[in-house]
Amino acid sequence: MSRAAGLVLGWALDQAVGDPRRWHPVAGFGAVATALEKRTYAVRRADGVAHVALLVAATGALGVLAERSTRRSVVAHTLVTAAATWAVVGGRSLTREASAIDDQLRRGDLEGARVQVRNLVGRETVRLDADEVARACIESLAENTSDAVVAPLLWGSVLGVPGLLAYRAINTLDAMVGHRNDRYREFGWAAARLDDIVNWIPARVAAALALAGSGSRESARRGRAAVRRDAPAHPSPNGGVVEAAFAGVLGVRLGGSNVYDGQVEDRGTLGTGHPAGAADIRRAAHLARRVGAGAVALSVAIALSVAAALPAGGRLARSR
Numbered sequence: 001m002s003r004a005a006g007l008v009l010g011w012a013l014d015q016a017v018g019d020p021r022r023w024h025p026v027a028g029f030g031a032v033a034t035a036l037e038k039r040t041y042a043v044r045r046a047d048g049v050a051h052v053a054l055l056v057a058a059t060g061a062l063g064v065l066a067e068r069s070t071r072r073s074v075v076a077h078t079l080v081t082a083a084a085t086w087a088v089v090g091g092r093s094l095t096r097e098a099s100a101i102d103d104q105l106r107r108g109d110l111e112g113a114r115v116q117v118r119n120l121v122g123r124e125t126v127r128l129d130a131d132e133v134a135r136a137c138i139e140s141l142a143e144n145t146s147d148a149v150v151a152p153l154l155w156g157s158v159l160g161v162p163g164l165l166a167y168r169a170i171n172t173l174d175a176m177v178g179h180r181n182d183r184y185r186e187f188g189w190a191a192a193r194l195d196d197i198v199n200w201i202p203a204r205v206a207a208a209l210a211l212a213g214s215g216s217r218e219s220a221r222r223g224r225a226a227v228r229r230d231a232p233a234h235p236s237p238n239g240g241v242v243e244a245a246f247a248g249v250l251g252v253r254l255g256g257s258n259v260y261d262g263q264v265e266d267r268g269t270l271g272t273g274h275p276a277g278a279a280d281i282r283r284a285a286h287l288a289r290r291v292g293a294g295a296v297a298l299s300v301a302i303a304l305s306v307a308a309a310l311p312a313g314g315r316l317a318r319s320r
Contacts, residue, residue: 003160004303007153010085011296019091024089025064026172029059033176038102041187048187052194059169060084063162084161088168091292092147094120098285101137105130105232105278109195122146122179123258135276138284139254142246143239145288147171150209150295151202157299158306170194181261196237203238205298206291207245213290214249222246228269230255233268244292247271249287252280 033055040051063084070076097119104113111299113133114125120140128136151171170191176186178192207227214220226248229242234240234255247254251273255262 001073001304001307003081003102003157003307004300006078006081007085007156007277007299007303008296009082009155010087011087011089011091011149011292012101013082014092015292016092018096019090026168029055029172030176033173035175039238041272043186045186045189048177049172049190050189052170052190056166056169059165060162063160063165067159081164084164085156088152088156088164091145091288094144094148095285095288098137098281098288101133101286102278102281105134105281114177123260131275133275134278134281135254135256136255136258136282137227138246138250138252138276139239139243140256141281141284141288143236143276144292146206146238147199147240149288149292150197150206153299154202154205154302155198159300167198176211177314179261185222187299199238203241206295207241209289209291209294209298210242210245213287213294219249219251222251222271222273226274227299230268230270234270235265235267240270244270246284246287247273247276250280250283252276 004034030202036055037051040047040054064082066080067077070080071229098117099121101113101116104110104116110130110133113130114128117125117128117133117136117140119240121135121136125133125136148171152164152167155167157163159166173186173191174195176191177188179185179188207223211220211223214223223245226244229244230247231240231244234243243254247270251271253269253271255267255270255273255276
């Protein structure tokens, strides 16, 4: 029960207050990773593998230590799990950024929206029009709802605090070095591939939750069709699934060409509705919240199932 309760409490805390403006644990991890990269970087995959392995193993070990040190107290274990969940889940900050972009576009502040959306996407935004800014925002809402909400909750439900911390380490390293540019094409290969692996199931769960939260059979039908038809054209094996689901459920069209580091990348066409626009951001944010709520319910069910499957001695040790 303590794992399930901690997941719910941590998610609720994120929804209530979001990420801290300063001293965020993930930012601290990023600073450590940056410092380590100065010593480990080389244009070789082997060095990138070592970089990722060291950071993920250390973070996971910290989670194991937290689990072991609180295993005899239900209250302590609940609070540690809640703190870890709050630290790695980012649903509130995600919808907060989307709301800010929505407000800017509604006011006609395109320049401000172009700057704001940089907090969510890696593409070049300086030349985007209002609809392209909205598309970028909705695509990020979809993909990051999977990466920053569904995935950590699922890994936490199965592996507890070590799963929460190790997942966030992997996902953060992918954001830092998992790029296809000249510097990171080889060194960041391990981070990118590992992130693809750990997000494969969560992305499909997120898509299924989007369909379940669509509100109508027709929207769910459109979402399923978009996933089957359009997701394979997306360069990401996971992002395309979630973005296609959102596109179909919302009845909009996502995807297209984006510019990354001066290079044009075709992301495919997702959905058959009208091109996503500013009027669709609020609807996408509501869908993201429903997906997050569904992920919490599912993670609780999984955590309770895992607890029930433990040997009796393991359960008793946790309940003392």
